[in-house]
Amino acid sequence: MVKENNNERIGVFPKQLAKRKTFRLAKYFIVLISFTAIFAGWICNEKPLYVKYNGLNLFPALSLKGYTEYSDDKGSPKRLIYSSVNWRDLQKEKVIWCPVIFSPGKSDWSNAQYKSPFDLQTYSENGAETVADYKKRHWLGTTKTGADVFSGIIHGARTSLTIGIFSMAIAGLLGIFLGAMAGFFGDHKVVVSKSGLYSSILLGLPLSYFYGIYIQRFDMAMPGEPISFSALQLILASACSIYGTYVAGKYSGQLINFKKTSFLQIDQLISRGIEIFNSIPRIVLVITLSALSRPSIYNLILIIGFTSWTEIARLVRAEMLKVRTSEFILSAEASGIKTVRQIFLHALPNVAIPAITAITLGVASAILIESSLSFLGIGVPADVVTWGSLLNEGRQNFSAWWLVVFPGIAIFTTVTSINILGDAFSESIDVTKR
């Protein structure tokens, strides 16, 4: 037995090292891609970083306002709108361009019709058209309308990571909450009065619908305007009405001497709910929902977030079941620590790593879903350039290989790095897998 263990250790060591190397690479890549996502607007932008125009010092790429007001030679007031002005033909005194001088999705007609990275590309500034040098080239080629692919990829990282991270924040909160509830309370921990339970199901749920959702239609804006739905009101109304009817049901049951109690099977309820939810194929659900809603990144985050919590919830529940029976929780319970404190301070930190693993892997799959959706042209607005939408343009013309290869590599490397990170997390918990 001892001998086997030694062999194991010798066998494992170089592998661990190799793993650590890929892990470090993946980590660096994720840092890099997050950096490009955050600063995409400064790396690739047709607006210059700094421009001196008419004696004014302007920072168009950094400006949040988007325009500047000045007076021309005759003294009449003028307005320079950054997004519509042609910066190349503007009579500038001084200029510092961004590292890449193209915005995503902006057509460049002199390089239209799929210019490959190796084709002769032209560049026009101040009305004069020249052969573009290395700094003014489209490094990764152009699309049919001449839009720059490199810039699209850099800005696509922003869209992908935003959707991946924020949707998983929603899914993580929901999944950890439900999974922790199911795992910690189980089926035989919460005792409720039967009359209270019935009254809160029969009365409390309809009331919470009425005061949480139905009543809000009276406060809504004019027809045609977007519905401003207050989630806070829903949560408050349902908490009040469900708890209120429970208490009312409990004491009115005691009045007529109906004092039966039963276990509230939280684990059964949540686990079965997850099973039912899983029996709808996730991609079909996401595609259907995003087809019904208005295409926007915000909606996509909500849709992906609310459809991908089940995996996290299942993992957290399974870990919580183990933690719940451990000695430190039992001793915490014995020493009279409140349940809320037990969950948050004692139990939850011990399920943090599995939860983080599931969330990390979830980010990768959310990025994959987002790019497949935008590849199909569903869900993401048409004017937002994403990795998927670039690939979709490549599908129209197979001779434009750069439109297929580069965005694909971007998706692949991002997803792989995130998966490697998630794998490393999961192996740090599961010692048997090492």
Added chain:
Amino acid sequence: MRSYLLRRILFFIPTLLVISLASFVILINSPGDPVERMMQAGGTGELIPSSLLKNQRAEIRHRLGLDLPVFYFDIHSVNDEGLAKYIPAISFHLTNQFHRWLFGDGINSKGIVRGDFGSSYLSQQPVSGLISDRIGWSLFFTLTSIIFAYLISVPLGIKAAANKNSAFDKSSSTILFILYSLPAFWVATLLLMTFANPDVLHIFPASGVKPVAGYPADANFFQRLYLSIPHLILPTICYTYSSLTFLSRLMRNAMFEILDSDFIRTARAKGLNEEKVLWKHALKNSLFPVITVFAHVFPAIIGGSVIIESIFTIPGMGNAIYQSITTQDYPVVVAVFTITGLLTAIGYLVSDILYAWVDPRISFSK
């Protein structure tokens, strides 16, 4: 075990209920007025007097049952004016849109329980006919790819597990890990770009599932299959590879655990050769988890079919949902949604029953 099976099958009922409710909610919340859509599609372009148009509209609305209440019960205010709007009231409706959608009204519609999903906005044809034309190809690809995935992943996983930490194990797990992160739509596009591109290699046709000229009239099933094979290879690769990676990783891990167990040591100790230990004693026991994840593979493949079918223009359900989304033909969307949900729920049921069959210790609350 019998009680487990009974409870598992009973649990199928709420699953169906939730799937049907979700589909119905999606259907009634789909943007646009179905009456307008139907009139646009069926219109001849002639000028119809507005009064007649109004009557016609009301008539269609009545025929579709859109003038009925939505659900069995309805929670609303006592009165929309004054303080009374904060007082809730409930009313019950025996005839309603949901009931009619489920069971039909006996005259115009038969309800989805009898396979009637209404008619498409675009073609005015029954959706069920459109689906039944298309479900065959989807099921064909799903099942063939599952069979291929199992046929490849099981030996691969066993070989990797038997030679743990060997070069084969390391290289195969690296390749599988890379394959796992490759997005299916990228692989599909790359394959098309390379093998169905007149400029590079023109080995396979780029789209469709049968020859452009169609099948000869007297061809039997196998001749048709033979004619279709060049069209089927690329899509099958794309369908197979993602579930393949998942399955072989699972197989490898399951085999690891089994190879550590006592009965394998006994088998080796009594002098059985390694082949027999692996392929007879270990294989049987390590197959259980792999077979039972069938249910997890199935929805993934159905979901992936939306993308793969629309890239290869396969006339299946995935392509149907994609096309009907782009043309906003919501009855088709909802029908495909319901049917894929139903198929997946059946997949879960089958895999749970399989699990109970191979491992009778299971209980429902676990």
